[in-house]
Amino acid sequence: MTVSTARSTGVMALLRAEILGGALLPGTPLRESSLAVRFDVSRRTVREALLSLSEHGLAVHRHNAGAVVRSFTAEDILDLYRVRRMLESEGVRSALTAPEPALAAVSKAFEAVEHAARGDSSTVLAEADMAFHGSVIALNGSVRIDEFYNRVATQMTYAIAILQRHEQGGSSQTEVIVAEHRAIRDAVVARDVYEAQRLVLDHIHIYERKLLAIAGEQRRSVSRRPAAEGRRRGSSPG
Known part of the structure; x- marks a missing residue:
């Protein structure tokens, strides 16, 4: 270098x-x-x-x-979360035949989520969150799928960090995050593909809706800004 x-x-x-x-x-x-x-x-x-x-x-x-x-626009969020559905759905389906080390990696990634939730950094928690989902995707056993996920993981981490700062739910919100990831971990490790699929898709849907709401708020805020600036200019002494 x-x-x-x-x-x-x-x-x-x-x-x-x-x-x-x-x-x-x-x-x-x-x-x-x-x-x-x-x-x-x-x-x-x-x-x-x-x-x-x-x-x-x-x-x-x-x-x-x-x-x-x-x-992030609404289109960005929809596109990112379509990718998540595709990759994570395939990952949990692979839990049935995944080798034990791959399942152990999911458990280890969950422990990192638990540890991050005890801290006060939204960035660390968001990164641990997406690393956990990356471990689920890795159950596919495909190097190319992992490489593709890694190319969009930073954007997903950024989106999750924005959401966590927006909610600012304190310990109650982090407890929900940990509980949701624990349930996914338990189903994956038990090789309960049906339950893992349901939990992952529900989790993705909830966070997609929340991020779409934030994107809508930001769009409305930006659209109001020029009008407010115009009113200020109009009221200035001339």
Whole structure:
């Protein structure tokens, strides 16, 4: 790894942490010049970091406007969760014949969810959450399916982190999260394919609906903003 690559990777990791942690909100501009000054690196290094963020689905480039932190649309949510249904449904079906080490990996991933739920980081919990679902998908035993999931896992983690911050349910909400994942773990380890399938699909449906509601709120907020700014300009002394 070259020095330049190491620097861009470092900047990307810092920005990723701030996006997942909520320090950089959806729609926040990611300006090369200001980020270069902030991190004391070249604009080229920042450009490479922003490109990597885009490849992971955490930023989008707008024509003549540069990069901004991704905001999820309803279409984004529906698309991501269609992918989850396909991959996780196939994963739980494979539980019937999956080798014991693969089932043990699901249990270990659940323990990480439990541990993260005892902390106060929405990012850590979201990452543990999606790692658990990744372990369910891995029951397929397909390297290519795992690689495909890994390409969209960061976007899914980001979506879950947004939801957890939005709900801010404290211990009661984390208890629900742990209970839902425990039930899925138990069904998978017991090789109860029917029950695991039901639990996974119910879980996905609930979180898809919640994220669609948040996306709708954000869309309405953005649409109200220009009107409010117009009223302020109109009331200014001239």
